[in-house]
Amino acid sequence: MRVVEAFRAAFGASPQTVWRAPGRVNLIGEHTDYNDGFVLPFAVPWGLTAALTPRADGVVRLLSLQSADGEPVVMETREESRGWTRYVVGVLAMLGDRVAGADIAIDGDVPQGAGLSSSAALEVAVASALNDVHGLGMTPMELALLSQKAENDFVGMPCGIMDQAASALCEEGHALFLDCRSLGSRSIPFDLAAHGLSLLIIDTQVHHEHAGGEYAKRRAECESAARKLGVPALRDVTDLAGALAQLQGDERKRTEHVVTENHRVEALVGLLRAGAVTEIGALLNASHLSLRDLYEVSSPELDVAVEAALKGGARGARMTGGGFGGSAIALVPVERLESVQESVSAAYAERGYQAPRFLPATPAQGAHRIA
Structure with a gap:
């Protein structure tokens, strides 16, 4: 080694x-x-x-x-x-x-x-x-x-x-x-292969650095919103409509994203436990729209990657990670992998973006000792 x-x-x-x-x-x-x-x-x-x-x-x-x-x-x-x-x-x-x-x-x-x-x-x-x-x-x-x-x-x-x-x-x-x-x-x-699927990571090649920047700003907005709502954290919001009526501007948008995103996580877990892996795409799409419009952490390169992946045949796609660059993920039928990559590459070339990198990912083992 x-x-x-x-x-x-x-x-x-x-x-x-x-x-x-x-x-x-x-x-x-x-x-x-x-x-x-x-x-x-x-x-x-x-x-x-x-x-x-x-x-x-x-x-x-x-x-x-x-x-x-x-x-x-x-x-x-x-x-x-x-x-x-x-x-x-x-x-x-x-x-x-x-x-x-x-x-x-x-x-x-x-x-x-x-x-x-x-x-x-x-x-x-x-x-x-x-x-x-x-x-x-x-x-x-x-x-x-x-x-x-x-x-x-x-x-x-x-x-x-x-x-x-x-x-x-x-x-x-x-x-x-x-x-x-x-x-x-x-x-x-999360056995994708058994359902004829692949999880494709689309690296936009737009690098990001979170420390001290927009990431910290989003966290502060969430903490401020929670204080105004009188809850320990936004996870504790049970009446979303009532909470949104008490907030304005960015804090209102951040709260709506966090509350609905938690619901999406629980819904997706339910689908996976039921063996309905092929049905999770709509939740990935909704997550991306929320991150783009409510949490405002996407980027043009991420949005194009998601839109082009869906056009190429992905069942669902979204940005992943902290945002402002980095990667998107796409849930893709194995037979559509080449089509999705071609669609994203063409969309990037059309806009003069740096060519993306594609990384098919399978769920791997956590930390372990190497003999």
Whole structure:
């Protein structure tokens, strides 16, 4: 394995443990996680692998096989972390006195900028490896929460729990139905091949950076709306019409999206449990329209991808992830895959957009140790 070979070359010995954690794609339930709502992600086949050996001196030496110079970044203190190293050092910081330093080599194959949550995969891989070598006994959900805290408190990105939970808990062949308040979860069978379907990720090649920007603004709007409605979170709104009558402007639109999106998640889970996989497309379409018009986190490239995918024969499509770029997903009959890709590619070329990237995804295994 090349990450082990790189670790040996950089640090002069074999790593004590190697863990892999996947990225995720969210089937439905967008911007509901930090509103204490419901989400339905699944792990993708691409992820981050962390080879790790602990150190007792507090020094952190990090090597990424994706870095330009291929040289380890050495940090005597946590304050020295920059860029991608913040996600790793943040996990170490959240573990406090339970760990000291570490030598870590990272290898990843998550398509960058596609909105597939490479940052959560990195956090969960490192947290899982540290949990292993130090015998901390943390559960997958505890590791997810630790990783989320690292991103919230150390990196400064106010993300919800969905990405880290998906990376830590997902099972192969299943989606993860997660209640972001209680943290209760259930694996829901999601066997696309048995129904002649494929889930196509359409990477718009429009990269996005959420930290401190529009994502944080949306979260603040939701929290403000919840305060005005006198509820702990928008998940608790039971009378949507009454709630909307009390709100104005953006807060009104954000509330309508969150409440109806939670309903869509529950409806889609019901269809999957009934084996009606082919019937979920309308819910994906409705989710996209809500994200475009009410939550206002889509982009022209995402909208064109969704419209062209449907024109090409997809049963349903929507943007996925935080928005403003990244990826869309399309539920496509296997025999229509080529037609959908041609339709989206032609629509992009017509508008002068950069050619999209297509990634057929199957539900993969969550974080696991590599022997």
